[in-house]
């Protein structure tokens with residue numbers, strides 16, 4: 001079973017330069033000082049910063065991860081980075097299936113599954129993202145879409161410790177709009193049931209994250225929802241003070 005510690009993950013997306021390493025160093029020190037109150041804390045900077053960030057955080061409580069990986073271990077794949085390379089660079093986790101990659105880079109459920117399997121082989125925790133579009137939401141298809149994404153992209157061999165499943169409604173990402181606590185609870189309860197039927201007991205221990213416009217002023221409410229075991233934060237993870245405020249908002 002996975003740890004019951006909440007997971008607070010930051011996805012920097014295509015943001016960050018060398019100068020941004022100071023934000024990571026500050027967050028590392030805040031984690032060391034106990035300000036994140038026992039949560040597991042992860043920052044996923046762009047590939048260019050993974051090794052430097054991991055070196056800064058080696059042996060500390062702040063984990064560094066990648067934002068994507070290729071499904072293959074090595075080879076003629078210009079521009080790609082394998083899970084093994086991320087591991088070698090000091091990463092402990094990788095995001096797969098983010099809606100931006102599904103929408104803009106053609107990542108199908110089968111591709112996402114292959115990437116999650118590659119992460120597992122490399123010893124990385126996969127943060128696997130699912131979520132419906134605005135149109136699917138408005139047509140009442142949320143659970144059908146998420147059920148399909150889980151069935152087709154979660155590796156049947158996944159372990160609770162090696163996987164976190166993030167519910168990110170596409171219409172909530174970067175918009176300032178967040179589903180109601182009841183709606184998040186409904187989706188997360190559904191995800192838990194689906195994972196249990198797919199993975200058995202391991203499915204009961206996979207951490208379920210919510211992502212989409214999480215900010216310091218709504219984090220406490222989101223993190224208090226049943227079956228929400230953490231958050232995946234985009235814009236508000238870029239500055240140490242804002243991300244820390246999310247961690248400190250946890251009731």
Ligand SMILES: O=C[C@H](O)COP(=O)(O)O
Pocket residue numbers: 011098168172173174175211212213214232233234235236
């Ligand atoms: O991976 C993170 C999500 O896409 C959420 O991004 P956001 O917090 O900027 O809405």
